[in-house]
Amino acid sequence: MVKAIVIRETGGPEVMSFEEIEVGAPGPGEVRLKHTAIGVNFIDTYYRKGLYPAPGGLPFIPGAEAVGIVEKVGEGVVQFRPGDRVAYAGSVGAYAEARIISAQKLIRVPDDIDGFTVAASLLKGMTVQYLLRQTFKVTRDHTVLFHAGAGGVGQIAGQWLKSLGATSIATVGSEEKAEIARACGYTHVINYRTEDFVARVAEITGGALCDVVYDSVGKDTFPASLDCLKPRGLFASFGNSSGPVAEFSLGILSQKGSLYATRPTLGHYTATRATLDACAEDLFEQIRSEAVTISVGQKFALADAVACHKAMEARETVGSTLLTV
Ligand SMILES: NC(=O)c1ccc[n+]([C@@H]2O[C@H](COP(=O)([O-])OP(=O)(O)OC[C@H]3O[C@@H](n4cnc5c(N)ncnc54)[C@H](OP(=O)(O)O)[C@@H]3O)[C@@H](O)[C@H]2O)c1
Structure with a gap:
């Protein structure tokens, strides 16, 4: 037993x-x-x-x-x-x-x-791997909004985004978490409990907005997350920490700038032995090189x-x- x-x-x-x-x-x-x-x-x-x-x-x-x-x-x-x-x-x-x-x-x-x-780190880090390297291939030319930047997934994402040279913006739920997210390498941090994150993203980017928004908060940050995207930007909704996103009309993606939206899950990115091993190995390389500390x-x-x-x-x-x- x-x-x-x-x-x-x-x-x-x-x-x-x-x-x-x-x-x-x-x-x-x-x-x-x-x-x-x-x-x-x-x-x-x-x-x-x-x-x-x-x-x-x-x-x-x-x-x-x-x-x-x-x-x-x-x-x-x-x-x-x-x-x-x-x-x-x-x-x-x-x-x-x-x-x-x-x-x-x-x-x-x-x-x-x-x-x-x-x-x-295996589940959280492989999630960051597929989000940043497969769902959308982030490079130094991109500006990225990542919600819940001081969480398990969020801390790994901040470090990985820094190693890719991207401009990264995190949201967090307290001042203590803001310090943590900054230490993880996010270029900018917004406390979304005290600040309007859409207005702050516009201010930080000089109105240019983001190429991709990674949103694991769900209900509370939708549809505001869409307002942080450039025309033809990608909304990657990968979690429901505050509850699931309510049903919406596809037309909203047109109104807010011909946006793309995806609802990815780790299981679909690691479904075969080859994709599972490759995803895990990329994470282990980030840990070995100390680009990412868990x-x-x-x-x-x-x-x-x-x-x-x-x-x-x-x-x-x-x-x-x-x-x-
Ligand atoms: N789709 C996938 O493949 C995949 C895989 C792994 C994880 N995920 C998702 O990624 C997210 C992060 O996972 P994690 O395990 O690393 O968790 P976590 O980020 O450590 O914890 C969740 C965080 O969400 C934020 N949050 C915002 N509104 C909330 C609310 N109403 N109630 C509770 N938390 C709230 C909180 O941070 P603040 O206080 O800073 O807001 C909280 O610390 C989760 O939504 C999870 O489901 C998805």
Whole structure:
């Protein structure tokens, strides 16, 4: 038996209960993994609340990112052996001391990067990789608005944007977070709780506005984010921290300047072994070269997942969050 967080009905943080579960043996193509660190992501709250349906229905174990040691491999698994250090991002079931997972979802943790760094960055960092290098190829010629710049994804994005030489503007929810976002390399920082971010973006850019807006806040920043874009700019809506974007007419994209809009998800950018490995390797290179440093803002014990989600939803966290096992 191992300890895990189990959700039997969707709802507030208190629906997560700390229980003993049976993990069992890996089936064909699977491995049994003993977790050493679990990454916490805002997406975990969407599954908990029922905004996103859990893949296997209820009950389920939340969490989508972890690092661990392979304990046993199932039939047909040749690429991993017991003792290997591996990680994954995107497979629900991480808030547990151990789990069964498909070998196809795993990547090998490089020897020169520590496990806590990988658990704190694989999902968030691969998200930044595809957003900045694939959804829109950011260069030094671009001006970029990135919401929630002091968060887990936001801190990695600020550093990566700096290394690309782009002009970057972050929004943040407090003065303390503004300091953090500046230290991460954002060229300009706006506290969107006290300032009108559309007016400030116009002022900062001298009216030229942005080539791309990366918006993970959703409801509260829509449609204002569209007003920060140049004609034919790209609105990349990749999250719902304040709630989902309300339905809108496509005509708004025409009215606001023949804009493009996309709603990307990490899973679609890392669906094959080749794209998963390439995305992870690009992140690891950023970490090795120290272009990107991963900041663990807070750690909670697995048993304290309720407190962890409360802090995240109260906007009290900065950088990455880990659950320790
Ligand atoms: N589509 C994808 O592939 C993908 C992958 C990974 C993450 N994401 C999304 O990226 C975003 C960031 O993820 P993360 O794990 O790094 O989280 P995070 O940024 O560390 O935390 C979310 C942040 O959103 C901001 N926020 C604004 N309005 C909020 C509200 N009403 N309630 C709570 N927070 C609010 C807060 O920062 P301020 O106080 O500074 O506003 C908060 O700290 C999330 O929306 C997540 O779903 C998407």
